Amino acid sequence: MKSRFIPLLMTFIVFAAMYLFAYSRFSSFGSMRIVGNLLRDNAYWGIAAIGMTFVIISGGIDLSVGSVIAFTGVFCALMIGRNGWDPIPTFIVMLTIGTFFGATMGMLIHYFKIPPFIATLSGLFLARGMAYVLSTESIRIDHPFYESVSKLVYIFPDKGRFTFVAGAFLLVLFIGIFVAHFTRFGRNVYAMGGNPDAALLLGVPTGRTTVMIYALSSFLATFAGIVLSLSKQSGDSTIAVGLELDVIAAVVIGGTLLTGGVGYVIGTFIAVMTLGTIQTYLTLDGSLTPWWIKIVIGVLLFGFVGLQKLLSSRQGLRLFSFGRDRKELQQSA
Amino acid sequence: MTTNLQQMPPLLEVRGLTKMFPATIALSEVDFSLRAGDVHVLVGENGAGKSTLIKLITGVHRKDGGTILLEGKEIDPRSPRHAQELGISTVYQEVNLIPTLSVAENIFLGRQPMRWGMINMRAVERQAKQLLQDFNVDIDVTRNLSSYSVAIQQIVAIVRGVSLSVKVLILDEPTSSLDHQEVEMLFSVIRSLQERGIGIILITHFLDQVYAIANRVTVLRNGKKINEHLISELPRVQLITEMLGKELTQDTHSRDDTSTSKNTNRVPFLKVNGFARKGTIEPFDLEIRQGEIVGLAGLLGSGRTEVAHLIFGIKQNDSGEAYVHGKPTTIKSPRQAIRHGFGLCPEDRKVEGIIGDLSVRENIILALQAKMGWFNYLSRQKQNELANDMIKALSIATPNAEKPVKELSGGNQQKVILARWLISNPDFLILDEPTRGIDVGAHAEIIQIIKRLADEGKAMLIISSELAEIVAYSDRVMILRDRKKVRELEGDDVNENTIMHAIAAD
Numbered sequence: 001m002k003s004r005f006i007p008l009l010m011t012f013i014v015f016a017a018m019y020l021f022a023y024s025r026f027s028s029f030g031s032m033r034i035v036g037n038l039l040r041d042n043a044y045w046g047i048a049a050i051g052m053t054f055v056i057i058s059g060g061i062d063l064s065v066g067s068v069i070a071f072t073g074v075f076c077a078l079m080i081g082r083n084g085w086d087p088i089p090t091f092i093v094m095l096t097i098g099t100f101f102g103a104t105m106g107m108l109i110h111y112f113k114i115p116p117f118i119a120t121l122s123g124l125f126l127a128r129g130m131a132y133v134l135s136t137e138s139i140r141i142d143h144p145f146y147e148s149v150s151k152l153v154y155i156f157p158d159k160g161r162f163t164f165v166a167g168a169f170l171l172v173l174f175i176g177i178f179v180a181h182f183t184r185f186g187r188n189v190y191a192m193g194g195n196p197d198a199a200l201l202l203g204v205p206t207g208r209t210t211v212m213i214y215a216l217s218s219f220l221a222t223f224a225g226i227v228l229s230l231s232k233q234s235g236d237s238t239i240a241v242g243l244e245l246d247v248i249a250a251v252v253i254g255g256t257l258l259t260g261g262v263g264y265v266i267g268t269f270i271a272v273m274t275l276g277t278i279q280t281y282l283t284l285d286g287s288l289t290p291w292w293i294k295i296v297i298g299v300l301l302f303g304f305v306g307l308q309k310l311l312s313s314r315q316g317l318r319l320f321s322f323g324r325d326r327k328e329l330q331q332s333a
Numbered sequence: 334m335t336t337n338l339q340q341m342p343p344l345l346e347v348r349g350l351t352k353m354f355p356a357t358i359a360l361s362e363v364d365f366s367l368r369a370g371d372v373h374v375l376v377g378e379n380g381a382g383k384s385t386l387i388k389l390i391t392g393v394h395r396k397d398g399g400t401i402l403l404e405g406k407e408i409d410p411r412s413p414r415h416a417q418e419l420g421i422s423t424v425y426q427e428v429n430l431i432p433t434l435s436v437a438e439n440i441f442l443g444r445q446p447m448r449w450g451m452i453n454m455r456a457v458e459r460q461a462k463q464l465l466q467d468f469n470v471d472i473d474v475t476r477n478l479s480s481y482s483v484a485i486q487q488i489v490a491i492v493r494g495v496s497l498s499v500k501v502l503i504l505d506e507p508t509s510s511l512d513h514q515e516v517e518m519l520f521s522v523i524r525s526l527q528e529r530g531i532g533i534i535l536i537t538h539f540l541d542q543v544y545a546i547a548n549r550v551t552v553l554r555n556g557k558k559i560n561e562h563l564i565s566e567l568p569r570v571q572l573i574t575e576m577l578g579k580e581l582t583q584d585t586h587s588r589d590d591t592s593t594s595k596n597t598n599r600v601p602f603l604k605v606n607g608f609a610r611k612g613t614i615e616p617f618d619l620e621i622r623q624g625e626i627v628g629l630a631g632l633l634g635s636g637r638t639e640v641a642h643l644i645f646g647i648k649q650n651d652s653g654e655a656y657v658h659g660k661p662t663t664i665k666s667p668r669q670a671i672r673h674g675f676g677l678c679p680e681d682r683k684v685e686g687i688i689g690d691l692s693v694r695e696n697i698i699l700a701l702q703a704k705m706g707w708f709n710y711l712s713r714q715k716q717n718e719l720a721n722d723m724i725k726a727l728s729i730a731t732p733n734a735e736k737p738v739k740e741l742s743g744g745n746q747q748k749v750i751l752a753r754w755l756i757s758n759p760d761f762l763i764l765d766e767p768t769r770g771i772d773v774g775a776h777a778e779i780i781q782i783i784k785r786l787a788d789e790g791k792a793m794l795i796i797s798s799e800l801a802e803i804v805a806y807s808d809r810v811m812i813l814r815d816r817k818k819v820r821e822l823e824g825d826d827v828n829e830n831t832i833m834h835a836i837a838a839d
Contacts, residue, residue: 187434
């Protein structure tokens with residue numbers, strides 16, 4: 001067992017425990033109906049969380065994702081619902097705007113040495129403000145394209161529905177894993193998070209990579225906004241307030257080190273599904289208020305940050321490396 | 334083979350290389366040449382220009398004059414990356430790799446073998462394993478770099494550098510945190526690189542290592558090239574003489590011996606027996622009486638600062654005992670040391686000592702206020718009094734006590750730090766390089782102050798690279814070599830000649 005897999009293992013154990021517990025109380029958790037709904041309901045913020053995973057692995061943070069999701073929803077609703085644009089061109093325009101928005105934050109961070117926290121905080125206010133300026137009221141979208149997308153489902157034998165949105169989520173997940181582990185960009189992100197100075201000396205193009213990381217995060221947040229707009233069929237400037245914090249929590253619970261350098265896209269996915277499972281359980285149970293989800297997030301976050309601290313300390317590492325290092329060193333010497 | 338090499342142009346040649354920084358000439362007209370298959374060691378004390386030379390060759394800094402030739406062709410490295418592309422790789426003392434990535438990934442970061450548009454991780458791991466095995470290092474390359482010792486990390490860094498079709502490999506103090514066995518491991522890697530015809534530039538402070546691995550040595554001092562030697566033709570004393578820049582002369586020390594003799598019967602203020610810390614300094618004994626000045630001599634990296642840190646509790650000893658006024662005690666933290674009446678003026682006053690934006694007065698009262706506790710506030714009037722007394726006593730050249738310290742000269746900044754410790758009236762002062770980087774006039778003044786403080790009954794331990802200076806004020810001199818106390822000189826033995834020979838281990 002390599003020590004870097006331990007947080008990921010913990011994430012999976014927590015998920016399995018939560019899911020089995022929910023299943024023991026409600027047997028419907030064994031059906032594809034719940035699985036399909038979990039994927040559909042958590043797709044939009046799950047997609048944003050995958051983008052955030054790259055940001056946090058690189059040692060940064062992106063606070064703007066909730067606002068970007070809201071702005072995207074309002075923009076799409078306004079253009080499609082009121083101005084009669086076609087959905088596809090609208091999406092393309094919106095994704096382009098989103099990508100530039102993220103790239104700009106990345107440039108501020110790299111070229112002007114503005115801390116990511118501040119650069120993306122101004123992004124948070126900017127995008128949210130733009131959303132309110134476009135419209136303060138909820139706008140409905142009535143478009144045949146939206147109707148046909150909502151009919152695009154695969155129905156399991158037990159009437160479980162695998163929606164287009166769920167498919168988009170899984171697609172982003174697979175691409176995310178691929179990019180993180182099998183492209184030079186992905187490995188450069190890990191390198192920058194592990195030791196930024198060394199990454200530069202090793203020839204990592206840190207400027208370009210930083211810009212790409214924040215562009216990717218905003219691109220995925222925009223995509224998340226489109227996904228949300230598809231399932232809600234409306235746009236509202238007040239949604240997803242504070243969502244960036246849930247997203248960050250999911251990334252950390254997914255085993256990504258807040259200090260950067262270590263993390264897994266699949267871990268973020270499992271964490272999103274864990275929180276989704278708890279949410280669904282609370283809804284089905286009905287005796288507890290749904291706000292308990294916040295308490296659970298708090299407890300899990302606390303536990304995982306504690307675990308990270310332990311693992312990053314020398315003693316912690318020794319604890320988990322089972323005393324093999326010294327022996328190997330002696331053999332090789 | 335050798336005749337062949339003689340005819341070929343040197344692998345790397347540097348002619349008249351010059352680098353100026355604001356107010357200082359870091360490197361002046363330096364010539365240097367490296368042959369294929371040579372291990373060429375650069376030696377010199379702090380500020381000699383070793384790192385500047387390396388940084389110019391590797392493109393970290395741009396040169397202000399001179400030429401750099403690689404295989405006879407002029408090059409102008411613009412960045413470490415550019416230098417690497419030209420075939421010049423560097424491995425630093427601080428391993429510059431990614432601790433959170435695997436060994437294999439560290440070796441291939443940025444140039445991973447690709448297949449079908451994706452990184453072929455299996456090839457990365459297989460090739461990394463092969464590269465390491467070429468140097469008889471057989472480790473699990475899929476594990477995180479951070480799970481291995483510094484020695485292994487150094488070797489991984491070297492393997493990465495070498496696998497980039499390297500011609501010149503620069504090793505900047507690679508051995509300073511390695512133990513004996515690890516140094517041997519590293520040297521065997523260096524030797525096999527030598528056999529492949531790679532030219533190696535090595536910076537090290539350990540003379541034994543210089544003699545163990547080098548073919549050639551270039552001595553730098555104050556930004557100038559002093560000499561180049563074949564190591565086989567260079568006696569140690571000559572090497573040290575050239576490094577320190579002192580002729581072997583017969584001057585004896587000028588401090589009168591009466592103070593020593595009148596003190597010998599008294600219980601020493603501080604006595605340590607077998608003080609040591611693993612990997613930092615080997616066991617040493619030391620006694621300091623009140624009114625006595627003990628000098629600490631040795632080359633850079635010999636453990637001088639470490640001795641001071643151990644005595645002041647910045648680092649904790651893991652064996653040995655300490656006695657203050659003959660009573661057994663422990664020194665586990667600077668706080669405890671200060672309570673015993675110790676004071677320390679650190680080596681790098683810019684980093685560890687002064688706070689440039691605060692006024693002379695504020696800098697002076699800092700330690701006293703900290704000692705009294707922040708709730709026990711010193712009145713402004715009292716602060717002014719103390720500051721003005723000190724400005725007068727040490728003749729600090731400042732128009733008034735409110736001037737920001739950063740606007741003073743180096744010598745006066747040093748006096749401010751000294752003043753800071755003096756107002757808290759310590760019994761024992763440790764000064765680490767008190768005269769570094771200050772002008773000649775201030776130099777003499779600081780030495781006068783040091784002597785006066787001893788006459789007032791303070792015990793002093795002073796670290797200095799300037800042998801003449803140590804000889805001028807020390808009653809006794811403790812000499813360190815390779816993190817070990819090797820000799821203690823007293824009375825007439827305190828002269829530059831003996832010190833130099835002790836450092837050289839003759």
